[in-house]
Amino acid sequence: MQHDHSSRGVPVRAGQETTRRTFLRNTLQTGMGLGVTLTIVNGRVQAQETKKKLGSKPITLNVWHTEPNPKSQKAFDQIASDFNKEYPNITVKQQGMGWGEHEGQLLASLAAGSPPDISHAIQYVTPSLAAKGLLEPVDDVIHAIGKDDIFPHIRDVGAWQGDHWYGITHGWGAEILLYRRDWAEKKGLQEPRTWADYYDWLKAMNEPPGHYGLALTGTPGFFVNEDVYMFTGENGGGIWKEGGRPNLSNDHVYGALEHYKKLTEFMSPGWLGHKYVDNLAAIASGKVACTPTWGRTVGYIEKYSPDIADPEHFKPMDFKPVGPMNPGPAETHMFTQNDGEQWVVYKQGKNKEAAIEFLKFFFRNENYVKWCDSVPIHILPIKKSLFNSDEYLNHPERQKWKFWLETQRKLLENKRVMPLIMNREPDSRIPWLMEVANSGILPDMVFDVIDKGKTPQEATQKAEARINKLIDQVKPTIKKG
Template identity: 30%
Template sequence: MNKSVRWGAALTVAALASVSLAACGFGGGNAQSTSGGATTLNLLVPSYSDNTQKLWDTVISGFEKKYPDITVKLEVQSWDNLNDVVTTKIQANQAPDIMNGGPFAGFAADGLLYPIKDVVSSKTLGDFQKSFVEVSSVDGVQYGAPLIASARALFVNTDLMQQAGITEAPKTWDDLLADAKKISALGNGIAGYGMPLGSEEAQAESAMWFYGNGGTFGDEKKITVDGNAKNLEAAQFMQKMVTEGATEADAGATDRSPLMDIFVQGKVGMQVGLPPTVGQIKTGNPALKYEIVPMPTSDGKPVSLGVADHLMAFKNDGSKKDAITKFLDYYYTPDVYVPWVKTEGFLPTTKSGAEQLNSDEALKPFLDLLPSAVFYPNTNPKWDATNAAFKSLMGQIAQGKAPADVLKEIQAQADAG
């Protein structure tokens, strides 16, 4: 299968030829980069927050001090650009040595990645929590080093709830619709429920609704978006939220990050958030009164979207295996890893990290939701294409297109994978 199709990047050969490799960072092909005998590791990461660049710079500074013969070249991209950037690099034979990302099964299927056991010590390997090892593996082989864990929960503006005459947070979809409409009716540009179906994370918003109705995106063997009655019911209710005025305007083109900024400023009643949202509120509007509760579901039983992003190591020509191992072992030591995770506001994937953070009250609502978390089928090689299809197509349900037709289009793109 053509790699550019599997990775879900809609790039033609002509477009690739027109991209400046210098603009993408990295250079010099796959061969080991040396400068006075030093190995250069190319590290490609997405930005989680305004802290991300500084956090990685701190890690790299400490690592290079310990291993002066290894230089780490950092490139930070937005999540929106990450897939296209790595696709361009791989097509040009300039894959990063280490990458922080989500989906990895397509890379593994093409034989591009090291099994993690080959690039970490036995001590590091044994420190990963079992549940995250399972979602980092394909056919029993672990290709992703779990980086951060997260669960999604509903952030509720309690002041707006009170103004709308609502006494408790919603537990079911019907409750959510009724409450969101009451909050929207307050006027002054306030939205009852924030539904971000733009290109940033339409797949995450959709997952919260699909999983909350017993639906599914599929598993490691088969992607199942269309043809599932539970998925269709969820998509239809999402559209109902929009058409009945319970959401922000233009939900189909709204991205999560800017919408969460609006929630922080007190203009959205309810929105699904992440652990880092707690820190965002503390910084952006510490006076905001809010609570964190499970996302409402069709039957009221809590379900959360679990996310485990990974570090993955590309084989390239095989010359940097030892340097990669040193970097990963260094990064996952508790004194390095825990401050990184805590500052970004996520949950640790290591046993040693969990031991250090288990008393953090801000993380408790999310830790409580982890047992009910459902994960993306990112060990399916076609998940990349599915993920991209949700981002580009799901917003159409907020623009009036029949949900059944939208799900069919997403399934078609996933199948073409």
């Protein structure tokens, strides 16, 4: 753990004169360089100035986030309590809720002119809200953390809008294909690297009614958005043109839709009604052989299959397989999703300065590690210093599932991950991503092909027309970008 040394004095023996030379010598003896000392002094001054600005008037910060699980709520309460000790006049109240509920409530609060002081925003939400002038820059938080201490791909994609950072990721994770390693090894199966190999692999692993080869989430449409943009990326394409118009009528997307349809052969007939948590339980309890998922699945494995909750039975694939139009192999050209809602501060908020100070406090390593430890393989730190620390890496769950952790970091550092409905980094500045994601147009396109018998060409043409119409409706609300 990195400790705050600001309250530590320089040790002086009784009767010893504290000269400048003595001060420097003792400072060096305690492992603190002069530069660090000056930084601490400056930090004290800045903290004192901030406290003066915030005054003594009681302030309540309302914070909404998308981690409703009890462990995360407990960690947040501890961080909020410690913040209150430093700023006694500021009380931080949290409200954790699921993604679907969160976004609906957030948009309603913005429409009413009464948003929370701080909230999570899915990465595609941040560009849309920033373009409408609704967000306060969080540059001060970025610089307080240390710009270079944040993984650049996490720091910038979605948050940097050309002039400021408008969001900062609370924690990230990469979607992987989790499979029953023991079942695959019994059948002598190697991890697939292409879609064609993947179909053969799933066919061999598919043993209904005992278990199915694959589970995808059918509802809500949010998760269908995820799969169709990822399949397009796996096939070497993207769903947006330069400038932000839809790019759906092409062979990359046609192939992604055919791939989606092919995968249904290895899934339960009722999959369209399956929710995300249903699939976590299904892979954990042995009802499916493989599912795209996240690190929080570890908790489900330990709940449903405690006797085999280990990497010998459950393993993330090294890479996701790639489609026939991808120009390179899976090892260098695979594509997957980066999950990482961003903390944002609202211009309409009454306590913007206090909100910024709380976020600075939240990301101090001694506080931030509590948050990351609440879901150890899923809420991964944005800070390299914390990710590399022994305190973080020596957590028992991270030691046990070390490969899962390392796989995600490699995918991030090799830029094989992108946020939801963004296939290229420039996509992260498209100002209507939120509206398209919430419109249901992309799920309708998928269901037209896999459930209603339309061709990919028919489905994409219809979807493009609907998205273009939606963009024309949104454009008058854009104030910047």
